Amino acid sequence: MKFFSYSYNSENIFVNFEFKELDVLKEDQTFKKCGYLGPKGTYSEIAAMKYFGENVFLIPLQSISDVFEMVQSKEVDFGVVPIENSVEGSVNITMDLLFEKTDIQVVGECIVPIKHFLLSYENLDLTEIKKLFSHQQAIGQCSKFIKNRLNNPEIIFTASTANACEIIKDVQKSAAIGSENIVNIYNLKVLAKDIQDSKSNSTRFFVIANSERFTKIEGTEKNYKTSIICSPKHNKPGVLYNMLKTFKEKNINLTRIESRPTKKQLGEYSFYIDFEGYKEDKDIITALVKLEKMSSFFKILGSYPKWKERE
């Protein structure tokens, strides 16, 4: 597996990047490694820095799927992946990989306010932009700005916001949507600030680890959340009601419920449920045992401390 490696000049300005084999890092065991959707300057990187501070070696990867694979194969200790946005909703690729991949657990969450910038290597008027590049989520979160302020540019989805900034280097009359962090990394010009439709736009990220990495935490954990996925066994009236009733019976507070198609048959869904509490609390075990009996597919993704902004 390869990762992005960066070089900087004497003034600490980003010059270039290349792909390197991860083996070069294997010898350095002092730092824990955390993979994220790269290259440098993505919102995923901001989330990883916010969550871990200086405590990990950050490894930018080419896709969210690579982040899962690197955690699965234990080439990195952690991964940070976007899971949902306050405007655009779920990040489907992450939802699907959480369903499909084995040996993955969720060990943390992190919420990042998203402020989008319109960036280019050229000094363009907004109406001169012919091609606009960014991650699908970023384009969706700025749809009003794009419609009202730009002159109908061609929209090109990229693997990440930072990837868009790399691509536009070679494309005339082009711009990218990305974070403020990226401006200095790539020496970009800011054409417009704060262009997201909602001023309170924020994205929630999951911190994932290999299931083998952690032993059980003893005792009742306060201020924890747990995430699960379940698909009802039978498609008949009241199935979802009965599933949710198990939470009500034990006074468990749900914080999120989302459905995704099972991809087996039209009309069949899996439910992604987040709730307050630790997976080994007595009441939660009782509710989950009951829920598992009603399910054809059941998976506990993990328990993790609720995100709290650090001072």
Ligand SMILES: O=C(O)C(=O)Cc1ccccc1
């Ligand atoms: O492309 C990025 O920067 C990402 O980390 C994915 C993303 C894109 C837009 C909002 C939040 C996360």
